[in-house]
Amino acid sequence: MSAIFGILRFDDAVSARDLERMGNTLAHRGPDGRKFVADGRIGIGHCLMRVNQEDFFEAQPIDDAAAGLILAADCRIDNREELAEAFGIGPAELRDMPDSMLVLRAYRKWGEDCAAHLLGDFAFAIWDGRAGKLVLGRDHMGQRNLFYHKGQDFFAFATEIKALWAVAGVPRQLLPAQVAHVFYRTGGHRSEGATLYAGIAAVPGGSVLVARHDGTFESRRYWQPQACPAHEDRDESYYLEKYRDILSEAVACRLRRLTRPAALLNSAGFDTAAIAGLAGPVVTAQGRKLISLSWLGGETTKIMRGDIRPWVEACRRVMPHLDSRELFRKSEQPFAGIERVFLACDGPGGSDRKTSFYLFAEAAAAGARLIMDGYGGDYTLNPRGLGALARHLRKGQLRRFCSELVARLRMREVSPWRVLKNEIVFALLPRSLTNWHRRVRRIGSPEMTRAAQREIEGPALKQLRKRNAAEAKLNRETLPITALQARMMYNLNLICRGPTAAGSTPAAAHGLDLTRPFHDKRVVELALAIPEDLYVKNGLNRYLARRALADIYPPEFQTRGRVNDGVLDDRAIRDMAAPELLAEAERLAGSEKLSPYFDFVWARRMLAEPNRAGRTAARKNVALRALLMARFIEWFSGPNA
Secondary structure (H helix, E strand, O other): OOEEEEEEEOOOOOOHHHHHHHHHHOHHHOOOOEEEEEEOOEEEEEEOOOOEHHHHHOOOOEEEOOOOEEEEEEEEEOOHHHHHHHHOOOHHHHHOOOHHHHHHHHHHHHHHHHHHHOOEEEEEEEEEOOOOEEEEEEOOOOOOOOEEEEOOOEEEEEOOHHHHOOOOOOOOOEOHHHHHHHHHOOHHHOOOOEOOEOOOEEOOOOEEEEEEOOOOEEEEEOOOOOOOHHHOOOOHHHHHHHHHHHHHHHHHHHHOOEOOOEEEEOOOOHHHHHHHHHOHHHHHHOOOOEEEEEEEEEOOOOOOOOOOHHHHHHHHHHOOOEEEEEEEEOOEOOOOOHHHHHHHHOOOOOOOHHHHHHHHHHHHHOOOOEEEOOOOHHHOOOOOOOOHHHHHHHOOOHHHHHHHHHHHHHOOOOOHHHHHHHHHHHHHOOHHHHHHHHHHHEOOOOOOEHHHHHHHEOHHHHHHHHHHHHHHHHHOOOOOOOOHHHHHHHHHHHHHHOOOOOOHHHHHHOOOEEEOHHHOHHHHHHHOOOOHHHOEEOOEEOHHHHHHOOOOOOHHHHHOOOOOOOOOOOHHHEOOOOHHHHHHHHHHOOOOOOOOOEOHHHHHHHHHOOOOOOHHHHHHHHHHHHHHHHHHHHHHHOOOO
16 A cells, blocks of 8 residues: 555646645655655656565656656556566566556556556556656556546646645535435445545546546546456356355465565454455465454444354364454544544545544554455355345246245244245335335435434435435436346446545555455456356355355354344444533534534434434434534534644
8 A cells, every 4th residue: 555646737837845745645655755756747756655575676656768657556466477478577577576667567568558457456647748648547446546636727636635635726625415425325326436525536446547738638447347258157166166266366466475464354254254264375374374353342232233253253263374353442432533533534434433443553553554354245256145035936936946945944044024024025026116115214324214314404404315316316226136146236336436445545544555355356257257046045145155165164154144243333332322422412503504414403302312222223323423424524624624
């Protein structure tokens, strides 16, 4: 994890002072050096953090005067040997060649199409002086971030949004419609690359953006989630073999070149346990252990969805290469240190603001510079298979339906009535009815009940919600629940078109490179080729995972239920009845700027209700979300942000 930044001016020479400010803002990403090159109207900079062995040979920005090129890249390139063969580079030369030089060679050979030939996590900027254009590229699934601002007289780009605000002329202004999307968690309906802020967008994953010296620019996709033809129409044994081989390599390529131990956010579910187990041969050969961080919630409470400790212990028992660390926190005031979170996230953050900070801080203290998680497993190689029973029925596969239903009921994980209602009847309803049911009950997420939302939203937020809903109506996802693979494709495209890799910016604030093996291009292209009949088999979802990794997982995983225990969330450490919350609602009620967004009188009433599970807990969560969003808006608009 490093950082890149730069400015292309259309009217005058670039200011070295602007570039210096951008670099200083990204100093946390450059503990091993910062440098920029200014050449007339173009200036490009780089902040270096050494993660892999080849990073010791980095000397960015690379100024190739002979070719008229200047490059800065934040990258880990995994197909080094393949590229070296294409460029005629021998093993001895490759050994000491940094990844950035391979990106430069790729541009010299393939031009703007170079990104399609790269494999790994990357974001790069290349100034082509002879063509008078700046080329920005982002990896296939957007695991490295890249933001930009197009002004009247200049074009600026940076790894983090806060670096753009260091440039004179970049507006620092919230977009109310995007604030509404964040509050209601309806970000899937935002336009491609949209951020919370006026004049700032992201290069989408799998895209290349070209800005020219005359002020014009264009963006195009070089890749989108798709099945690899080589993996299509194969038998079960093929998918079992490829599952193991491709996921193993996706994990290994992130580990084998590290200069320090790696860390893993380990909820001990099917996804993170797969990464933990497959990392074993690599870290053992290095004489290291994988730092495994498991969040147990509050000191006296379990985390959301049960207790993960038995599963963590099961992984520890069969994976001696894990350095297992279990973390919990005492209850604390919800707003303690919240401004630091806002700054690190370049926004309000998610529901795991504080939790992520504790885990990232622990990983950094243990000496890691790279951290992984299992994000993406559910919609790539390890789908939950919701609607699989209904799919067999809809396709007329009665024999398969009956055998799978008997196997499902034999597990006794849930009652036969719930299987019938949730997995068959509800899944077979027309999408119009299920969408109506979803709209009646909630907006955006299970915690956002419609009744609570109507009570707490102010007049301005209400209008924003209606406007966003109208704009999203034509593009609303209407896939039936039984369209298993199509829904997977939908989720993957949401990730690609999103502005940022979730969690990557706060991880970087702790000096960590966050990477996700299940978002590896090879994993995605295999997952989309796997037949839907293999998502659930013999009553077991994650069927391929259980079989392909039978010797990796603890034996208990072969009969484990469908719902993972453990969700990364802050609720276990929040005191939802804290006097501070009531006082904060009282204070915010007098704000003329914030009252159009939220009704703080209702927020106070919700928080003052007796603590009970179910509807009351959901109402309190809505109220707390409103207070946190209000605090963010207040902080962002203040003089000390």
